[in-house]
Amino acid sequence: xxxxxxxxxxxxxxxxxxxxxxxxxxxxxxxxxxxxxxxxxxxxxxxxxxxxxxxxxxxxxxxxxxxxxxxxxxxxxxxxxxxxxxxxxxxxxxxxxxxxxxxxxxxxxxxxxxxxxxxxxxxxxxxxxxxxxxxxxxxxxxxxxxxxxxxxxxxxxxxxxxxxxxxxxxxxxxxxxxxxxxxxxxx
Amino acid sequence: xxxxxxxxxxxxxxxxxxxxxxxxxxxxxxxxxxxxxxxxxxxxxxxxxxxxxxxxxxxxxxxxxxxxxxxxxxxxxxxxxxxxxxxxxxxxxxxxxxxxxxxxxxxxxxxxxxxxxxxxxxxxxxxxxxxxxxxxxxxxxxxxxxxxxxxxxxxxxxxxxxxxxxxxxxxxxxxxxxxxxxxxxxxxxxxxxxxxxxxxxxxxxxxxxxxxxxxxxxxxxxxxxxxxxxxxxxxxxxxxxxxxxxxxxxxxxxxxxxxxxxxxxxxxxxxxxxxxxxxxxxxxxxxxxxxxxxxxxxxxxxxxxxxxxxxxxxxxxxxxxxxxxxxxxxxxxxxxxxxxxxxxxxxxxxxxxxxxxxxxxxxxxxxxxxxxxxxx
Numbered sequence: 001x002x003x004x005x006x007x008x009x010x011x012x013x014x015x016x017x018x019x020x021x022x023x024x025x026x027x028x029x030x031x032x033x034x035x036x037x038x039x040x041x042x043x044x045x046x047x048x049x050x051x052x053x054x055x056x057x058x059x060x061x062x063x064x065x066x067x068x069x070x071x072x073x074x075x076x077x078x079x080x081x082x083x084x085x086x087x088x089x090x091x092x093x094x095x096x097x098x099x100x101x102x103x104x105x106x107x108x109x110x111x112x113x114x115x116x117x118x119x120x121x122x123x124x125x126x127x128x129x130x131x132x133x134x135x136x137x138x139x140x141x142x143x144x145x146x147x148x149x150x151x152x153x154x155x156x157x158x159x160x161x162x163x164x165x166x167x168x169x170x171x172x173x174x175x176x177x178x179x180x181x182x183x184x185x186x187x
Numbered sequence: 188x189x190x191x192x193x194x195x196x197x198x199x200x201x202x203x204x205x206x207x208x209x210x211x212x213x214x215x216x217x218x219x220x221x222x223x224x225x226x227x228x229x230x231x232x233x234x235x236x237x238x239x240x241x242x243x244x245x246x247x248x249x250x251x252x253x254x255x256x257x258x259x260x261x262x263x264x265x266x267x268x269x270x271x272x273x274x275x276x277x278x279x280x281x282x283x284x285x286x287x288x289x290x291x292x293x294x295x296x297x298x299x300x301x302x303x304x305x306x307x308x309x310x311x312x313x314x315x316x317x318x319x320x321x322x323x324x325x326x327x328x329x330x331x332x333x334x335x336x337x338x339x340x341x342x343x344x345x346x347x348x349x350x351x352x353x354x355x356x357x358x359x360x361x362x363x364x365x366x367x368x369x370x371x372x373x374x375x376x377x378x379x380x381x382x383x384x385x386x387x388x389x390x391x392x393x394x395x396x397x398x399x400x401x402x403x404x405x406x407x408x409x410x411x412x413x414x415x416x417x418x419x420x421x422x423x424x425x426x427x428x429x430x431x432x433x434x435x436x437x438x439x440x441x442x443x444x445x446x447x448x449x450x451x452x453x454x455x456x457x458x459x460x461x462x463x464x465x466x467x468x469x470x471x472x473x474x475x476x477x478x479x480x481x482x483x484x485x486x487x488x489x490x491x492x493x494x495x496x497x498x499x500x501x502x503x504x505x506x507x508x509x510x511x512x513x514x515x516x517x518x519x520x521x522x523x524x525x526x527x528x529x530x531x532x533x534x535x536x537x538x539x540x541x542x543x544x545x546x547x548x549x550x551x552x553x554x555x556x557x558x559x560x561x562x563x
Contacts, residue, residue, distance in 0.1 A: 047246060050255070067251060068535045069244035072544040074552070075237045083245075098242045111234055131234065136556070137549035148560050149231065156228035172229045180235040182242045 020045055031089045032096035040184040041092065048088050058087045074134050078114060098182035105170060107180045112169045122163035125149070226559040237548075249529045253440040254536065256472045257464065279487050287334045287486050294330030298323055302391065314423075320394045321372040321425065327391075328369035331362075335467075335485040339366055343497035346371045346456065350422045352500065355448050356458035357520050358430035359438040360471035361478055362485065363460055366495065373428035374418060376411065378402055384478055396425050402433070402537065412447070419453050428458075431513065434533035437470040438462050441526045442533040444517045450509035456500045457516050459524040463492035474536075496523050 025041050036044070051059045051067070061084040065071045073079070086094065096102060097110040115123045115131055132145050150160045156172065158164065164172075263272035302323050309316035332339065346354060354373065356363060361384070364375055374396035379385060388399055398414045400407035418424050431444035438461065449455060462469040467488035471481045485491055498519055503512050521528050
């Protein structure tokens with residue numbers, strides 16, 4: 001847990017950079033496998049404090065949803081299960097999957113985690129169907145979704161009853177040109 | 188204090204008439220490359236565009252930026268400047284501030300001692316009473332502006348009083364109203380405030396014809412819409428001022444203009460207000476501070492510097508919808524005041540975005556998937 005007083009002082013001072021020590025930054029950098037530069041960490045910390053309105057030291061689901069661009073995202077509810085109550089270190093760790101320096105392997109791992117809602121290490125037909133439901137909403141019927149998904153799975157050599165593991169995901173998604181980079185604005 | 192979203196009678200129709208958000212969002216992450224070819228498993232499992240968009244919004248988003256107060260640049264960082272800065276603090280807090288409080292109190296005494304008798308005694312002579320009250324309100328606003336040493340430059344012709352016109356301005360703080368009011372007694376549409384501001388609203392501002400409402404009350408909207416229409420038809424009413432953004436924005440951006448002011452069938456006179464942040468940030472962050480604190484902050488600063496432009500009156504062009512008209516006027520104001528336009532509805536500060544926006548994305552996704560699925 002990120003120490004509480006730090007956040008409240010930062011709010012008073014107005015600038016976050018003055019409050020993160022070299023040690024803090026290095027600790028966070030280590031936590032995210034050095035995927036972010038010092039400047040990026042400072043930037044992210046400012047953003048974290050901005051989102052964490054009451055300076056609790058973590059960001060609640062409601063605070064994430066106060067960003068309309070996020071709330072509009074079809075996957076926002078699903079992502080909130082991973083995001084709700086993140087402290088600064090975990091916040092950075094989550095975002096590190098979107099760094100340009102992150103390997104494709106790690107990016108696929110995050111995608112896998114989004115699918116694997118019950119954290120059992122495998123993704124069932126139902127899991128995939130649910131994500132598809134988030135993405136298509138009311139524009140596809142349940143039958144259509146099942147039809148599309150089972151057909152596509154069959155083409156790829158899986159069946160409706162097979163469970164996909166992380167390795168399967170890497171095999172399947174590794175061949176597509178996955179693009180999942182988000183730049184941290186540094187001023 | 189507020190804009191004109193209240194013309195809508197029900198919230199269900201809200202979604203139909205907004206500028207298209209996708210038109211404004213930065214391209215890149217939000218625009219998916221159109222893929223073709225037969226649908227494969229990897230296409231279906233690949234949720235990276237949505238994830239990138241979500242992460243992008245978490246890292247930085249244009250909505251939050253509109254309401255961010257800007258901390259003052261410190262300049263007291265060396266041994267020569269620090270004593271100077273200290274002198275400044277002493278002058279500002281212990282000399283300027285008491286003088287200003289005194290001036291403001293004096294203003295109030297003069298104002299109340301003439302307003303109350305005029306209001307009570309001249310009941311029979313409405314025209315004269317209105318005229319005097321209008322002058323008194325303008326005077327009181329000048330006292331307010333003087334209390335933060337407002338250095339206001341007005342550009343363009345002063346507003347005239349005629350029927351069938353509304354003034355619209357961008358909104359940074361309640362002081363916008365005071366600054367505009369000291370030149371011309373506008374009747375303004377505003378949010379009902381609690382505390383002493385609310386008291387002023389229901390007593391004094393009533394006399395210049397101000398209309399207020401509660402943002403969250405749908406019923407209020409209808410009443411306001413009716414009052415609005417009545418007001419603009421009256422020949423000798425004070426000119427109407429609307430802040431169509433409906434909320435205070437930090438004077439770097441403009442958020443969506445509510446269409447209410449633009450569908451009255453009146454001439455719309457845009458007013459652009461730009462604050463100079465050299466001494467103090469005039470943005471009222473109503474989440475963080477009360478209006479009293481905001482005023483104190485202004486009263487302890489050196490000065491509030493701002494420019495006001497009265498721009499050329501605009502009319503609805505043939506074939507233009509009120510929303511397009513609102514967007515055009517917003518463009519004119521943003522251009523003049525050097526503000527960036529963002530597509531967001533300022534009311535999102537108080538509520539969540541409607542599911543309509545999400546549905547647009549879902550529809551695009553579905554269309555692409557089904558099209559490719561059918562391809563053989």
